[in-house]
Amino acid sequence: MDDENKLRDDLELWATNSEEGGWNIASTDEGSQKMLEDESEKQIKIQTGSDVVDDYFYSEETTDDERMIVNMGPQHPSTHGVLRLQVELEGEVVRRVKPVIGYLHTGMEKTGEELAYFQGPTNTTRMDYLSPLFNELVFSLTTEKLLNIEVPERADSIRILMTELNRISSHLVALATGGMDIGALSMMIFGFRERELILNFFEKTTGLRMNHNYIRPGGVAADLPDNWQKDVKEILKVIPEKLKDYDEMLLDNPIWKGRLKNVGILTTEECLAYGITGPSLRASGFSWDLRKMQPYSGIENYEFEVPLLTDSDVFSRWRIKVLEIFESLKIVEQVMDTIPKGPYRIQDKKVTPPPRKRLDESMEALIHHFKIYTEGFKVPPGEAYVAVESPRGELGCYIVSDGTAKPYRMHIRGPSFCNLQALPVIMADSPIADAVAAIASLDPVIGDVDR
Amino acid sequence: MFSPDNIFTTTIDKAVRWSRTQSMWPVTFGLACCAIEMMAAGSAKYDLARYGMEVFRASPRQADLMIVAGRVSQKMAPVLRQVYDQMAEPKWVIAMGACSSTGGMFNNYALVQGVDHIVPVDIYVPGCPPGPQSLMHGILTLHDKIMDGEINR
Numbered sequence: 001m002d003d004e005n006k007l008r009d010d011l012e013l014w015a016t017n018s019e020e021g022g023w024n025i026a027s028t029d030e031g032s033q034k035m036l037e038d039e040s041e042k043q044i045k046i047q048t049g050s051d052v053v054d055d056y057f058y059s060e061e062t063t064d065d066e067r068m069i070v071n072m073g074p075q076h077p078s079t080h081g082v083l084r085l086q087v088e089l090e091g092e093v094v095r096r097v098k099p100v101i102g103y104l105h106t107g108m109e110k111t112g113e114e115l116a117y118f119q120g121p122t123n124t125t126r127m128d129y130l131s132p133l134f135n136e137l138v139f140s141l142t143t144e145k146l147l148n149i150e151v152p153e154r155a156d157s158i159r160i161l162m163t164e165l166n167r168i169s170s171h172l173v174a175l176a177t178g179g180m181d182i183g184a185l186s187m188m189i190f191g192f193r194e195r196e197l198i199l200n201f202f203e204k205t206t207g208l209r210m211n212h213n214y215i216r217p218g219g220v221a222a223d224l225p226d227n228w229q230k231d232v233k234e235i236l237k238v239i240p241e242k243l244k245d246y247d248e249m250l251l252d253n254p255i256w257k258g259r260l261k262n263v264g265i266l267t268t269e270e271c272l273a274y275g276i277t278g279p280s281l282r283a284s285g286f287s288w289d290l291r292k293m294q295p296y297s298g299i300e301n302y303e304f305e306v307p308l309l310t311d312s313d314v315f316s317r318w319r320i321k322v323l324e325i326f327e328s329l330k331i332v333e334q335v336m337d338t339i340p341k342g343p344y345r346i347q348d349k350k351v352t353p354p355p356r357k358r359l360d361e362s363m364e365a366l367i368h369h370f371k372i373y374t375e376g377f378k379v380p381p382g383e384a385y386v387a388v389e390s391p392r393g394e395l396g397c398y399i400v401s402d403g404t405a406k407p408y409r410m411h412i413r414g415p416s417f418c419n420l421q422a423l424p425v426i427m428a429d430s431p432i433a434d435a436v437a438a439i440a441s442l443d444p445v446i447g448d449v450d451r
Numbered sequence: 452m453f454s455p456d457n458i459f460t461t462t463i464d465k466a467v468r469w470s471r472t473q474s475m476w477p478v479t480f481g482l483a484c485c486a487i488e489m490m491a492a493g494s495a496k497y498d499l500a501r502y503g504m505e506v507f508r509a510s511p512r513q514a515d516l517m518i519v520a521g522r523v524s525q526k527m528a529p530v531l532r533q534v535y536d537q538m539a540e541p542k543w544v545i546a547m548g549a550c551s552s553t554g555g556m557f558n559n560y561a562l563v564q565g566v567d568h569i570v571p572v573d574i575y576v577p578g579c580p581p582g583p584q585s586l587m588h589g590i591l592t593l594h595d596k597i598m599d600g601e602i603n604r
Contacts, residue, residue, distance in 0.1 A: 074530055075480065082482055082527060103527045104483060107561035114559075122556065129484035129580075173487065176494075192494035199491075210484055210580055447483050450524075 066090055072435075074103045080177060080439060081446025085423070092431050097424040101417075104450040112410035116376030117143050120410070122213045124397070127412060128448035129210060130173050133159075133166040134390040135412070136215035138397040141296060143217040145384040146401050147377075151346050155219035156298045157339040161232075162205070162214065163297075163388075164328040164335070168239065169198040170391040171321040171328075175246070178318060178440040182259060184250065194242050201231045218352050219345025232336050236329055243322055251319075260315035264426045264438035267312050274422045278393025278415055279324065280442060283317040285310035290389035302334045314434075317441040324391075351377050376405035392416050392443060416448035464602055471515070471541065472594040474503035478514035478538065480531070482521025485548040485580040489520045492583035502590060511537040516593075517570070518586075522550035523563045535570045543597075545589055546572045549579045 073084035082103035088096040112123050120143065121136040128135055137159055144151065151159075176191025199209045204225050206212035214221050250256045266276070268284045281288055289306040291299050307323035309316035345352050353372045354365035381403040387396035393415030402408040419442050426438045481489055493499045493507065508514040511534045523531055535544070546566050549555035552575045554564035566572060573596060576589035 074527065075534055081486070082530075103524060103530070104522065105524050105526060105561050106483075106522055106557050107559040108557070110561075111557055111559050126484060126556075129487060177490075188490075189495045192491055193496060196491070196496045209582055210487065 067095065070432075074100075080444055081449075083420075083439070083444065083446055083449070085435075087427075087432065087435065089432060092433075094427045094430055094432055094435060097427045097435075099420060099423050101420070101446070101449050104446045106447075106451060108451045109410055109412065113407055116405045117217055117379055117407065118372065118376050120407070121216050124412065125211045125213055126447065127451050128390065128392070128395070128414065128416065128445050130170040130445050131166050131391050131395075132211050133163050133215055134388055134395055136213065137163055137297070138386060138388045138390075138395050138412075139399075139410075140215050140217045141386040141388070142384050142397040142399045143379065145386055146379045146382055146399060147217070147351065148380070149218070149346055149348065149351065151219050152343045153298070153340045154342045155344050155346070157335050158220050158224060158344060159215055159297045160299055160302070161224075161332060161335040161339070162202075162220075164331045165198050165201065165232075165235070167328045167391045168235075168325050168332075169195045169202075171325050172198075174321055174391070174443040175318065178443070179250075181436045181440040182256075184256065186249065187246070190242065190246065190249075194239060197235055197238060201228075201235065204228075204231065216345075218348065219343070221345075223344045229336060232332060236333055236336075239325065239329060243325060246322065257315065260313065260318060260437060260441075261311075262313050263434045264314040264317075264430065264441055265312050266317075266422055266426050270422065270425050274425065275418045276393070276422050277418065278389070278391070279320045280317055280419055280422075281393070282307065283309045283320045284312040290387055290394055294387060296386070296388050299331070301338075302331045304328075304330050314437050314441040317443075321443075378403065378405050379407075387413070390415055392445065392448070393419060412451060414448040414451065416444040416446070417451075420444045420449055468598050468602060472597050475515045475543070475590075475593075476506050476508050476513060477504060477516045477518050478511045478534065479507045479509055480517050480519055480534065482519070482523065482527065483550070485520035485551070488580045488583055489518060489547065489586060492586050497583040497587065499587070499590075502587075502594075504590070511535075512539060514538055515541065516543045516545065518545045518547050519551040519566045519570075519572075520547040520580075522548075522555065522557065523566050523569070524561050525563060528563050528569050531566070532569050543573045543593060544570050545574045545576060545586075545593060547576045547586060547589070548581055549577065552577065555579060 068089045070087045070089055071084070072087055074082040084100040084103060086098040086100060087094055106126075108123055108127055112120060115123055120139050124135040124139040125132040172191045172195045176188045176195070179185070179187025179191065202212060203209050205228070206214040206221070266280060266284055268286050270276075271281045271284050271286060277288065285308065287306055287308045290296070291304075292306060304327045307320050307327060309320050349368045353369050354362070358365040359369055379401045381401050383398070383400045385396055385398045387394050389395075394413065395415055396413035398411040398413070399407045400409040423439065423442065426442070427435050430438070491497060493505055499505050511517075515538070517535060517538065519531065535542070544566075546552045550557065550562065551566040554562050556579070558564065563569065574589045574593045576585055578585050581589070
């Protein structure tokens, strides 16, 4: 334990004491974490990842007869999509794992080059289908950065409201499917039940339950519906109550704890070496959240904290999602109180199509409408990268523009893709029964991995 | 002994068809976005158990119905066909969503443009993704099809 504390001091991590089941929250308001400030040999080792053992050679003692390669997937209920794992077993212990991806490769980045910027969110929203609004947000922010425009305040507030609600619904699915994988079937029923509440609000606002195409370059597609506060208040009231139920059911449940504690350890060094972000990184004691580090859409105006746990195991990766839901609820509540009046999309004729009513009145509006929906708006040449904190980690979008109405290249940095590569490290030398728990705790969405 | 109240008559034809509809176990074939809506259809609010379908079988040999929920890539196509071949007759296929029906919005190198290129499809459920109600409507339509259609598959 002393070694661990020393390590945290070395890394300048603000980790509070880790009492069991307690609320472990560290503030990240104190600026950047200065990762490369003093270039000690140990820090450089950690940052380049040369400290982490990721080569698993055959040990001399075991013969080939004792090893068995088992194929898991691609069609397996517990792999969260069509992930295939080649697992090398020695008895019941996993020695090596090789994830095979690409079973859901959709060619979305190539499709993104065929679609104009205003069509882009239609495409990106289908990547990480549990957090569609984040995909739209990151694409829109990148396009806006290239266009060098700023969206109205109300649009920013709506974006934050919707994405934070989306974070809740995504975490609820993660908790639900995670519970199902491990055998807590009630959790599956509970998680999806509460998710319906948020999805109903989404359906009312955007017209769809998933794949909304709601956040678009220049603002959002439509204003919030009448009496939306009532629905959000309902969500704010119901979700915390239900989360208490989860805690009662699972937090003090000896089976659940025994199954998940000290299983699937992923240490801070390993996280940094593999580029793990999101709840998995924060559950290993490294306080890193892009909402604090690189604020987007005015999220710096809201008060919230970044939950931090230090046990690095499956249990803390599960627990931190529950804590993050509470923080997201805080943000949603503040947005509801402070949302300004005004336009919900930028009043720029070149970017925003005119309202339907104007088409009957103005020839100019008709021309703009026609131009936007046939050709699309042109974006100045250049390149931009913007990242947001999706429920799974850093979700980045990189666009190269050549001055036309379509991206020359569109790339998404998917958090699931980067997080998934830690699977061999987590699963190595652990029993095969823990494999499913490890996969569930990383919460990969294969749509985001393969794209 | 038997009282007259407990006797009913039917044709074997009808009885077989009825029994086929009443506990149609699907194989888990979740691929993408639609899989989440399929899971939502199976959980508390929509409750597929009402149709005797809540047991999603992990083994195709125990399943009667394959709900292809999501986009089928070229790499996944042989896997899908193998799972279909492993299912015991009689078997049915629902193509859930635009992608598995027609390729949807992704007309590119990576996707199979409609799962009916690989397996015979009974019901196409439109939507991107179809909501749980749409899926249930598809399932009920399949039930009607079984009750009215050919008994030999």
